[in-house]
Amino acid sequence: MSLEVEKPPETTKQLKRQDSLYGDAEKVSGFKHHGSEGGWPRLLQLAFQSIGIIYGDVGTSPLYAISSTFPDGIKDQDDLLGVLSLILYTLILIPMVKYVFIVLYADDNGDGGTFALYSLISRHSKVRLIPNQQAEDAMVSNYGIEAPSPELRVAQWLKQKLESSKAAKISLFIITILGTSMVMGDGTLTPSISVLSAVSGIREKVPSLTETQVVWISVPILFALFSVQRYGTDKVGYSFAPIITLWFFLIAGIGMYNLIVHEIGVLRAFNPMYIVDYFRRNGKDGWVSLGGVILCVTEGMYADLSHFNIKAIQISFSTVLLPSVALCYIGQTAYLRKFPESVADTFFRSIPELMFWPTFIIAILSAIIASQAMLSGAFAILSKALSLGCFPSVQVIHTSKSYEGQVYIPEVNFLMGLASIIVTITFRTTTEIGNAYGICVVTVFSITTHLTTIVMLLVWRKNFIIVLLFYVVFSSIELVYLSSILTKFIQGGYLPFCFSLVLMALMITWHYVHVMKYWYELDHVVPANEVTTLLEKHEVRRIPGVGLLYSDLVQGITPVFPRLVQRIPSVHAVFLFMSIKHLPIPHVAPVERFLFRQVGPREHRMFRCVARYGYCDKLEESGLFKGFLMESLKTFIQDEAAFKTNSTAGDTKELTDPKVSGHDLARWVEKEKQMIDKEMERGVVYLMGEANVIAGPESSAAKKIVVDYVYAFLRKNLTEGEKVLSIPKDQLLKVGITYEI
Template sequence: MPKSNISSNPDSDEGQGKTTRLRRHDSLDLESSNVKGHHAGGHSTTNASWAVVLTLAFQSLGVIYGDIGTSPLYVYASTFTSGIKHRDDILGVLSLIYYTITLLPVIKYVFIVLRANDNGKGGTFALYSLLCRNAKVGLLPSQQIEDQEVSNYQLELPTKCNQLGVSLKLKTFLEKNKLSKYILLIVTMLSTSLVIGDGVLTPSISVLSAISGLKGASPVFTEGRVVWISIAILVLLFSAQRFGTDKVGYSFAPIVTVWFAFNAGIGVYNFIKYDPTVIKAVNPWYIIQYFQRNGRDAWISLGGVFLCITGTEALFADVGHFSVKSIQLSMSCVTYPALMLTYSGQASFLRLNQDLVKDTFYECIPGPLYWPMFVIAVLATIVASQAMISGTFSIIQQSLALGCFPRVQIVHTSAKYEGQVYIPEINYFLMLACVGVTLAFRTTENIGHAYGIAVALAETITSGFMILVILVIWKKHIAVAIIYACCIWSVELVYLSSVLYKFPHGGYFPIALASVFLALMVIWNYVYRKKYYYEMDNKISPSTFRDLVNQSNCSRIPGLAIFYSELVDGIPPIFGHYVENISVLHSVLVFASVKSLPISTVPPEERFLFRRVHPRDLYVFRCVVRYGYTDARNEEEPFERLLIDRLKEFMKDEFWVYVQKDHPESIQVQEHESDQIHHGDGNEHVLTRAQEEVLEKDIEVIDKAWNAGVVHMMGESEVTANKSSGIGKRIVIDFAFNFMKKNLRQSDKMFDIPRKRLLKVGMTYEL
């Protein structure tokens, strides 16, 4: 049974027979907590057998590599948009592909970035949360000392390091410079917005590329018909999202495995049949020659080459579903060699068929394998689209948990696989956007112009965060960060400059889409923080709270009331508004604050923090319910039941502290007394029968209140800009924020509170 995490005072532990004096918190701004458990987040493969690692590696093929695996459908066509001007240009582009895939997906992500996971979780929010825990760069004042006691909160940092000075200086700068905190948060939001844009473009370009194979099979399939067939598949794909990806389980893995096997086999066939000398492309000198011959056109073509690594962010974002070792194994042993063979085979084919570059993928397929490859290509693109859509849902769930996204409905589609969620509002938006993109752009070449910007900018942001992680968290020598910046970040910046050139030719779309979502997130987070600061500044003091509860016209009725708020310290001002107007309180009152920590998961046994508000006979408690940014908020047991059970456990442990600190003379440790009752888990708590009866009476009060009925009270505060605000602030708060608040998910739906037992208390905040 979890027990109270109440600090002991070693100075009082003198002599035999004396009990340990424990600290009791006397302020509403401090919480007593359940003892921390020893739950490790994420997949731990430190002692995992190779059978487990191999199984995870196989499963990862169907979830992570769909996007990068289907890139051969359109890379050469997107690179040579004006045709191949020189035969050796093929070797230059193939050499670029070799070193781009080796440097970015393999070296950067598989062997560097994956090490920066947050207890097994990945993605931009994982990097941001690591920085928030190692340095005080968060903008919301909801941090508590007890948060650091969660078992997976602390980071494993090196004990010996010669660069603590550099690390400390950078950390101090980030903590003291408020602008840097805003920049970190906004850049994190921008990365999230770009992923959403990627979630629109990936299904469109992948499905359209696969279906375009019909044009080569029969003249009946015109460009228009190919577009409408692609739209039909996209609509079916998004319509199936509500059923959850676990309904097909890991059937994706065999599809992608067969896809890689066929591509690699065809690549070897073309390599041997057409021109084995393309192996010369391992010499980077061909890259230099390519730029010497083509100059500015070669730089522009980098936008097409960059598409060979689309979906690389999924390596890091989905590490939580698998493990670092399994992803390293699947990438190194399956994905990487298959891609190298595929691109090499296509280059061999193009050396003798330069005029067929527009449809390289299907033209180089041997005749008998054409239709089997077409079917597998369609299935593989659906897998790639599914992975990107699921990734979009997951990252929006993370941003919502940290107060960076408007409230939307989160549906957990799987009780077996963690992290599988479905968001109806976002799903419909993505579907309409994908259909619109397919209709507007019509060809993979046009979509490719737009596609690269979102991917390149997102990867560049990840590298920027990694430099901070290397210096601030890993505390490596500054030379390591410089080498990373020169060898990896600089390459990504060159690619980014190339794809930005295509801004007028379609590249504006992901930027415009990301800007809209970024604006929504910034507005929501801005007002969210303003509202939190308002409650902090106007919270009810302990003395005022006691006066409100003890006033003569305030009566207590049977039952238990749970009053929800976002404030983790103190009593929110809306409670005073309620008492002044209603003047009726239930016999037991719990102020529950739902809070997200900057960690991926919070073990269930460490989820609740309780504190009794004194005097004891008020039966008023503070409770902070903590979740990680990837935690599902649908407990196996009803939330209400969990809260009551944890409350009674807390009361038992808190009573022990009470009798020790306030009535130590009443504790009699008599070895042979028959009326002694023991409580505890590791510590022997000895209570007399009289004391036990007092505790039982306390527990009975809770049980009676619960049996009398539970009422969920929720503060439904309206926010408006104060009269002295400027026009910009009025637009943001009065129009933009309130429009989102009224048209999106309400608080009670977020917490799944029973309608019949919900009481909303309204109040207006002038911010």
């Protein structure tokens, strides 16, 4: 069936393009994230599911929080009321007020976490270190964010400062990857402290078990936990939402029982004056004890926002988590007022006799589920780091067909599992692990506060006084907690810093060389208008099939191409210069995936193509990708023909031959589409530049170490570019080239 392209009347408005790289952004009206529709039944269902995914680590914190706050025992009965008051107001202020009712609204089209905040800032000011921004990016349907009541003067001032200061750009990048490193540390420590705390409860019934034996019981559980990560949150976490829900009702019931049986008067702790009295009575010791108090909270709910929505999290937190956990802590305090000597094993000793074994079993299951969800969140955050070029291209496996944010990274899972088991065997008790865990949590809290403050000024454009109040209140609280937990640096607190420094060094190294490599290619780019000359110079012949030459560049032609035609003077009948580009948004709708440009004369059938993905999008398998790509290319050719015919109404210069009629052009379009199908049948060949990056001869010794040794080691041992792109090995051709940066 032929395409009919009719010439419009003279009065028709001419089509205009913002740039020669023309896409289909106008074809999509919007993009809905997970959980955005369905009414109250769907909302309540998501709220129920969120209990099993988000709150596991907060819900299991009663296993160890109070015992970590009083490692040397209880000196004064009223100290219990002071600590309970601290726990209650910490739960109210940080997870509820800050996260649930403020920070969750800083979602990135339904996605949360440190990188979501960074991507929001990136879209409103040019702070990314790689200069690959294009005008068409802003046309993607979920790229823009509606900003409430603008305070333009402050927003424009901040935007100008961020864009003009290289130090500001680097600082934003550093604190973002620091947050990522700390979340990875959290994902390593959460399984250790949760599982070890739950398993240690068995000593209440089998007191002959030694501490060492408890550790060796915990190790196989941890091994099993990391082994099932390949099945993902979708199959593990969602299935066990009923168990976590049962856990919450169970700890709430136990708390209510202890409150009624032992001392209902502990409800006085809702009076914040008990906090003042606690610090007045204990001084420095009270300040140091905050390192244990902070273990009652976590930052996981924001990172897991992409699996649910804001209202679902608000409902589940307010109606299930907060009441249940608060009652549990209140009950433990009531029990300790009567039995202060039991502070080391408060949770299990406060359980009624008949409920011990059911609670013990559910505690272990809850610890496993909580750890699994935290690990899934850590993988998701690291996959976003990959999209920014901050980590070697390791294989990312999507574990859910329904929820794209759920991923599994085999190499990282192995290393985190090994680290978690080593930490459990080495530290043996929850006290020192808790010190390390606390530093991870508070650091991420602080980073989130700083990035959210920038979002409030730059994106939301809130009143400066409101923003200042938010920043002062929460940064002050977090600074007090951080200063407290840092006093325990030697007692395990050094662990996340060591872990984070190593991970940050690797990420900074990779990103630094990645940026330098991009700039090198940009400086040695081949202008599109010189491709014809290059082909004629080397007498390049056209061979059957479709060729895809991959590079990071979105501007011009990669310097790998001249290298290719020098060594093998042949180019496929249909040839595309491909770039995979990750936009600072979670998702790009499939219809907006590709941007095309004609390179050289039409008869060359050479095109520039940028395939755009969000940082949560999964790259299609090879067969799906090339089929989708070729269909989009045919659509582009058809759209170009329509554009040229339409433009002829006012300017015949748009046509190569002004005498060509609309019907002739339609026949040409149909012939081109048939030709693409024919070449597709002959085969697709993927070409990639195998760039050997080395430091220049005049580089410093530090640069040579970073580029020639550290980067080379990572590239050799971790990079799997063709696997990430799902390129079949029998269709891959690599072109060797050396970049001297």
